[in-house]
Amino acid sequence: MKKKVVVAIMAASLMMAGCGSLAGRHNIDSGFAYIESHDYNSALESFAAAEAKEEDECLIHRGRGIIYLETGRYEEAAEELLASLAADEGIVDDMDFDTNFYLAEAYYRLGEYNKAKEVYDAILGLRSRDSDAYYLRGVCELASGNHDAAYSDFSKAISLNSKDYSKIILIYKSLAEYGYDEEARNILQTALDNGSSFMSNYEKGQMSYYLGNNADAQNYLEAARNERDQEKEPVVLLLGQTGEKQGDYNYAMSVYKTYLAENPASAVVYNQLGMCQIKQGDYNGAISSFESGIAVDDKGVNQSLRLNEITAYEYLGEFAMAKSLMETYLADxxxxxKALRENIFLSTR
Incomplete structure (x- = not known):
């Protein structure tokens, strides 16, 4: 199974309408709030309290299923999500579709591609114009070795929403991951050719980046970085990567540092800066960047920051500090x- 293939959790709004009464679910509400902040241990505690209080069974199973999916416990995720669907006795609504998307991803992650495809088949049986389901079923077809069926699904997904450039890039990545590079590039180039007159600079920059046109990508992304209404963080991350891709780490670090000077609460940019500093041999600088990122306390990035900080201490030769940090990391x-294997190495130092 190709783990690098991007399978986004679709429609993950964590909405909670449709599974029973709105009354008496304080602990469930807390649990979903913890999920949104990536505090999964606290979320599980909330759902346990909800179960003790006999709050909505459908939502409790759904919440646990999402947590297990996010933490790599895919068999348990599938069990909980199936239990959530079984506990929902109302009419089929948006939440049921959303839960089915989660369930299909659990099956995909388990390598049970036929089961995942069956879920997407069921979704499409009721929502024949759901481009997300076509895209994700296509990913499963690729993983199953069914290129033609995958390409058909990808083409249908694009035809339903030809201006969804984020999805087109995901399709490109999926095809490229499985070795269909020319086909993947053709899809991107067609999207760029057909949409260049109304794409944003950021979208043109994305397309150019993945097509390997770094000069064009930088020009578009630099323009996007200066646009008032454009969200800056994704632009900065991709702009920096155009430099990294060419080995120009000084340029990349300049992009990241300029952004952080005005937006110091971006853990993901600190993480990227630190990785550049490691590649430049500036291990102390990398440690400082990772520590600054950890201080932001973005639970979606903390794990990566903490592991990268350990790596920087190893490069610096400070194995005692690396061992200490690894001990607390593995506790969490x-x-x-990967960390368990690295811990074996550290134990010999």
Whole structure:
């Protein structure tokens, strides 16, 4: 199974209408709030309290299923999501479709592609114009070795929403991951050719970046960085990566530092800056960047920041500090196989 293929969790708004009464679900509400902040241990505690208080069974199973999916416990995720669907006795609504998307991803992550496709088939049986379901079913077809069926689904997804450039890029990545590079590039080039008159500079920059046209990508992204209404963080991250891609880490670091000077609460940019500093041999600078990112306390990025900080200490030769940080890291993330392997190395130092 190709783990690099991007399978986004679709429609993950964490909405909670449709599974029983709105009354008496204080702990459930807390649980979903914790999920949004990536505090999964607290979320599980809230759902346990909800179960003890006999709050909505459908939502409790749904919440646990999402947590297990996010933390790599895919078999448990599938079990909980199936239980959520079984507990929902109302009419089929948006939440049921949303839960089915989660369920299909759990099956995909388990390598059970046929089961995942069956879920997408069921979704499309009721929502025949759901471009997300076509795209995701296509990913499953690719993983199953069914290129033609995958390409058909991808083409249908694009035809339903030809201006969804984020999805077109995901389709490009999926095809490229499985070795269909020319086909993947043709899809991007067609989208760029057909949409250049109304694409934003950021969208043109994305397309150019993945097509390998770094000069064009930088020009478009630099323009996007200066646009008042454009969200800056994704632009900055991709602009910096145009430099990294060419080995120009000084340019990339300049882009990241300029952004951080005005937006110091961006953990993901601190993380990217630190990785550049490691590649430049500036391990102390990298540690400082990772520590600054950790201080932001973005739970969606903290795990990566903490592991990268350990790596920087290793490069610096400060193995005692690396061991200490690894001990606390594994206490929080005991299922991280990469960290467990790295801990074996550290134990010999």
């Amino acid at each position: 993330y005991p299922d991280d196989d």
